[in-house]
Amino acid sequence: MKGFRRQKEQGAPQHAESHKEQADLEKKDAQPADGELSGKSTTVSRRELLKLAGVGGLGLLLGGGVGAVLSAGQRLESMVTEADTQDVVPFYGKHQAGIVTPAQDFICFAAFDLTTSDKEQVRSLFKAWTEASAAMTSGTLIGTDNENLNLPPSDTGEAAGLSPSRTTITFGVGPSFFDGRYGLAGFKPAGFRELPRFQGDALEEQWCGGDIGVQVCANDLQVAFHALRNLARIARGTAVLRWTQEGFQRTAQADPAGSTPRNLLGFKDGTGNPDTSKADEMKRLVWTQSSDGPAWMGNGSYMAVRRVRMRIEVWDRSTLGDQEDTFGRHRSSGAPLGKAKEFDKLDLTATSPEGKPLTPPTSHVALAHGDGSINILRRSYSYSSGLDKQTGQLDAGLLFISYQRDLFKQFVHIQEKLARNDKLNEYIVHKGSAVFACFPGVSQGGYIGDTLL
């Protein structure tokens, strides 16, 4: 079956029996990869298709007493093939994948620090990462030394046989990348720097910063881990891991309809996200334009990462009324307070018969929404990292990630309001922070960061 990880065949195009098929595949996937046509309805349909892709193990089903259902076998077979290719998000494209790509179920995030002062070595690293990323996202083993008994394998192997699982690998560089080690200080985007200290921040060095940020997302945690682990392996001698964080959303099997995921406080998170199917909106909010400067960031995007610990024990003792006033939404439906449905329009001027605002002005949604003119594309994941040794409480919360065209006009503008007044601040604390300038997409034959390096 296509799409399942195996050794790349020498000289053969990856994942395709012929150049014709390869071309078809690229055509089919080019638009979603670019992301500008991959809106919510497409997402759901993909999830459904993935389910049908599972029928790939047809023999078993057909032998299992339910064969009659699959009477349209031939057509299903061809659908499986199509669904299979839906399991690949192309690595190459105008924009990096993993930004407007509908969020996969898992993340392995890593910040790296470079240990070299040689720009050539940085370039070599990015070239090696490009080659490995193209292989891993398409579901082939890295390199060709996977059967030679006398060499360390070029792929660590734990994802062998697993589907590509819609893996995306998204690269950016932090402000420290421009500190002069590589003669690139002059290319630093104007005003690009670590985030200001927000009120209430309790940042810990071990969760902050990094010369390079890498976001690996996939619908399988083992596949995502494999990708990050191999990137770290390839970087040895040039870069070291600075911090990492795994995260999750609900899986498609648990939520075939692809509803808005809930955070660990039990509320839907992401309802107000902009529609990634609207190319104009993405251009306005997410993609840095060449005219924004510098030129190398054209079609790139800025990533903000915040590791937000949730005080879930305190939250669990608060009443449902307090919880709903804190978010400004109903817990069960996700609807704005006083409304019935999740996507009902938020009306911050609506009042109760007694004249009180239905949505508290210091609720999370009221402050984050503001007048609605400033928005960001959120792409967050829940995390759970065992116990906090000091308190004996669960170290769990949100790995907040957002993408925006301008860090300060968008993310910082919103976060300053939240940090000052958000009712939610009683229940959360920001422990980690980083920002990365994410490159534009890579063309076939190019490498990550080639517009800068």
Add this chain to the structure above:
Amino acid sequence: MKGFRRQKEQGAPQHAESHKEQADLEKKDAQPADGELSGKSTTVSRRELLKLAGVGGLGLLLGGGVGAVLSAGQRLESMVTEADTQDVVPFYGKHQAGIVTPAQDFICFAAFDLTTSDKEQVRSLFKAWTEASAAMTSGTLIGTDNENLNLPPSDTGEAAGLSPSRTTITFGVGPSFFDGRYGLAGFKPAGFRELPRFQGDALEEQWCGGDIGVQVCANDLQVAFHALRNLARIARGTAVLRWTQEGFQRTAQADPAGSTPRNLLGFKDGTGNPDTSKADEMKRLVWTQSSDGPAWMGNGSYMAVRRVRMRIEVWDRSTLGDQEDTFGRHRSSGAPLGKAKEFDKLDLTATSPEGKPLTPPTSHVALAHGDGSINILRRSYSYSSGLDKQTGQLDAGLLFISYQRDLFKQFVHIQEKLARNDKLNEYIVHKGSAVFACFPGVSQGGYIGDTLL
């Protein structure tokens, strides 16, 4: 759609529109829950069925240009219903679920310490946990206070709307449970104690022991986290978390055929596991018999847990030949050395033309297999817990879990051989250790541990 988490209806049977359906459901699931008929082939068929369950969001698919494939709509619909119930592993039964149940994709493991010296409080905790576990495994919200604005919700809500995801929750008590606080010293199974120190052990207090062990497994990490978090919430005032560890295997979407999962060293792990579909074999190897004593452990099992850190950076530098000699299997196929297929019979006497044993006597498989007379049921998960702050390397490895009828005759016997001579010891280090006496299953109306308390 049935099986998706919602408020339990007052007075209505969970998950069924009628008592008839409830009875059918129980009949259907009773055998797999008991586990003695849930062998490998059943597992695979379930995985496939789960995929089809995903088609539940039919409207979207039918409107998506692929409707023709689903012409057998009516029959598919009825299949979806059946598949849906396959998403529940019944909580009540002769044995606890989560032992011979085919391994789900994720685990949240926790060890708790009791903070009370009152046996009545321990009993109350187990009763509350029983009620919550029955709700969570069947996919309903815990309790009935989930819409009252003036109370903290009785369910924390982050799994609302998600399928039960085959959640199992398995409970056991550690040796310290019998230390006299609860007047139960006389009920301690003969010889039940923490494991002896094995050669090479580098145990850290923070990953060891516990009065109570709880293994939560599910096909969704958010669902598993939700279960563990609510058990910890319910325990407040009576027990505190001592240590926790999340873990994963590959998901069904990434491996619809349900192959043997690979560990983070890239090798298939679990090939030699006993066949859980063989009731006699499970009776011999896994289930403690009443005649083994004490009586309260009849139909229970002993769990060994080891947190095994892998030195993946060192491993990644070793040659494929070394790696295969270390495990005694081929990496790609999982076959015994010199054989072609994963399930080909292991022959430790086979030699090369030069007279050398094909499988090194100190390889992992040779030592673990021995003469084949002693076996355990392994149910392990990979873990990845960010960076080791001291070394800057990934803190990743294996949360080894095994079940056996007799801890010392089975697990300790094997582990002593491995600890002394296993070639794999160069690449792993045992950091955590715990053992738990897992109760027999709970009957409707009973509670966890009622045979002891």
